[in-house]
Amino acid sequence: MEDLGLKIFGAILTTFMAFAVGMTYGGIVRKLTARVQNRYGPPVYQNFLDLFKLQSKKTNIAHGFMGHMAPVWIIIAAVTVLMFIPILNGNLWFPNLSFHGDLIFLLYMMVFGSLGMALGAGQTGNPNSAIGVTRGLSQMVGYEIPFVLALVALMIQYQTTSVQDLTQIQHDTGVWNAFANPFAFLAALLASLGMYRYSPFDIVGAPAELASGPVSEFGGKYLGTMMSGGAVFAFIKLTLYVHLFFGGAGNPDDSGILATLTGIGILLLKTFLLYMVPVFYGWINPRYRTEQAIRYFWGWPTALGIIGVLWAVY
């Protein structure tokens, strides 16, 4: 019973940590972007203020059942993926069901949130939302290919589909997967540019073009929920990348407070550095059209992914 209580506590703690870290990363990125663009920018905790403002609004109108469900599904996807990734390697505080799911499940679960938002945006009847959903789904088909290729390359190379084992193998051999299978890493990195929806792939939620695309009909509490879901999702994808390619964080032999804090610190550092890659790329690029984005993903990143799979096989 105490074990169960500890597990539930760990789950809630993980959720809050992912949420807080995700929102803070968003705030830091907004500040950095502003400085690059020669203005002062909002304070780092601006995302939290936005969330409080949105949550305190009352919603007057409703667009039907799927409109209610859309933000719920995004949060479901984010939190479920969170539960099945080991945050710290082998730590007793954050195992969180990571023994009960593997990489293929995570691949499919990430799609669940997009499906929810697509359905909710569809019910509102706004043609802007519909166009945004079309573009978003097409782009998703684009970036899923190199991402899947990279993950399959890893799975084949190490003959395992569990994130825990992949991290452990990196710990044992001492070589990060980013160097053990560089083609897979490059393919996954280029695919992640599409996932975070920074330029040049932000055609989905382009404010000046589509009135924000799929989210244009959600306001108040729904928008706040979607924002927090998006923040958790960003953190989760970063953590997954760090575990798969950069050796994870945390020491499996030690579960004390100090080791946990050190592990979290290293994790935050690695995820932040990894997050800077799409952000940097976004500062200097204009926006791609959807077909340009899809063709981009099916060009070099797919080729790198295929080379990665061949590398893993031999």
Place this chain on the structure above:
Amino acid sequence: MAALFLAVVHAIFKGALFMVVGAVEKQAGTTDMTKISGLIRKMPFTFFVALVSIIALAGVPPLGGFVGKWMLYEALITESNNYFLVIVIFFSSTAAFLYSYRFLFGLFLGQEEKETEHIKEAPISMIIPMMVLAILLIAFGAFPGLLFDPIANGMHHLGFSDVNWNMSVLVNVWGEESNMGYINLSIGVVFVIIFTFLTIKGYKGTRYVGTKDISTGGEIPTENENLTYQMDYFKPFERAAAPLYKRSMNKIWNDLGNAIEAIFDFTRKIYSGNGQTYALFVVIFLVILLIFKDTWFAK
């Protein structure tokens, strides 16, 4: 094992989807997506069945399609060396999600038109079989063991080696597992929590608005304005895959036909209509016969 499970689930959701389309056709008289759309308020049960079937088709957890696909991937990655097939299956699964959204959006979501005002929900006799199939799909997602038992028995009788199965846990050869019970539990818990806070608390204060009451950049659409977006739905995708469309099979068959016609055109020149040419042909033929008189041609 994986293939048989996937075949059963496929049959179930295909059947359910066809029933859905049949119900819509009976009620609306047409299935042209440019004419009818936005039926979700009028046919909610039909929409529910369609939603469950599409989720199972795309292979998204927590329903049965994911179970089948998971086992398929595991079998392909662990047992065989056919990695190209894995990639193609992943791609087809993602693209399945893309095109099945078109189905849902075309019939149920989107703008509601005035011509569809008279459509009511399908009769009970049509809904009940659809719901039975949908409930089956949900059950197979949470407890795939229900279907594993008959399949494993059948395979045992057919002579395959004993297959390992479990009620709601999928285990693969390398030892990793995917516990559908936990998956569904976590999804259910999060759903209940967030749904309560988000929707049910503020439900009484909200009123339903039609699909014309939307924010389109500051303009308010009038009653008769047509805002349906159904034609050319995946134009960006088509534009992206345009180089693949250039070489179509039609062109290949046309080219083949033209080539054969050119050959025939050439051989037709024998019939020149000139009597002297025909006489020449006869003479040449006799000469050839005389030259090859003693070879084995003339024996």
